Amino acid sequence: MSIFVVSGMDGQIKTTQLPSGDMAVSGPTAGPLEQIMFDICRWDGRRNPSYGGWIIPSQYTSRAYNKLLSRCTKIAG
Secondary structure (H helix, E strand, O other): OEEEEOOOOOOOEEEEEOOOOOEEEEOOOOOHHHHHHHHHHOOOOEEEHHHOEEEEOHHHHHHHHHHHHHHOEEEEO
């Protein structure tokens, strides 16, 4: 699991690699971090309430992860 934050914003965005090779992305359900997560995940992923966020198919995980790295600070994982 990786954890991302943005300076000055409350909350965290978390990524988890699933056994299928897909990636789950979860975080706040409202506010600026939710908007960042939406901007990154909406084109390559789909919402999945059971993971509290988004599922990114394996072929797009690198692209989504790199977008997270460019917009957020990785603090764990």
